Amino acid sequence: MTTLASMRHCSWHPDRRLLLAFVAGFLGVLLFHQPMLGVLHALGLTSLTPYPVGATLPLGVPRVLSLAFWGGVWAIPLALVLMCLRAGAGYWWTALLFGAIGPSMVNWLVVLPLKGAPIGGGWQPTAILTALIINGAWGLGTALLLRWASGRAGGTERPTGP
Numbered sequence: 001m002t003t004l005a006s007m008r009h010c011s012w013h014p015d016r017r018l019l020l021a022f023v024a025g026f027l028g029v030l031l032f033h034q035p036m037l038g039v040l041h042a043l044g045l046t047s048l049t050p051y052p053v054g055a056t057l058p059l060g061v062p063r064v065l066s067l068a069f070w071g072g073v074w075a076i077p078l079a080l081v082l083m084c085l086r087a088g089a090g091y092w093w094t095a096l097l098f099g100a101i102g103p104s105m106v107n108w109l110v111v112l113p114l115k116g117a118p119i120g121g122g123w124q125p126t127a128i129l130t131a132l133i134i135n136g137a138w139g140l141g142t143a144l145l146l147r148w149a150s151g152r153a154g155g156t157e158r159p160t161g162p
Helices: 014-042 063-082 089-114 125-152
Strands: none
Touching: 014 063, 014 125, 063 089, 063 125, 089 125
16 A cells, blocks of 8 residues: 555656657557457457557648557656556556556547537447456556656665555
8 A cells, every 4th residue: 555655755756758658658558559450459349459550630640650659658657647657456456557557538528529420429339348358458567667667767666564
């Protein structure tokens, strides 16, 4: 359990870590989000296919690269939330829930309406479940990459005690 006392031990350096967070989130899409989408597609749970290369508007960037870019952007607040939760299950639960809920809600309530789609994409249960699962996989994968990068960059693990 994370306590206020244990949170005082945060020695996170935002300047260096924000770039690491972006890279981790970008890779999290390619290594976790899209493979999970592939699993759901193979199981017949979604018609969406992984690694879409169709051009996005207005820049014409392949969709998978656009998704990876936004994964990098979303990883910055995720990393800021996780920076003091380095020990225990709280770290992983936070990554899972942040990943599943944050990007999904913004997509349903902001992005889709801006693109002329109904709020929530019409609230189709399979689409909702797909978004929560693939975005949760992104959150966990990004957290794993952040932890790995932290160790490789000379980061220290936080105390686990009260």
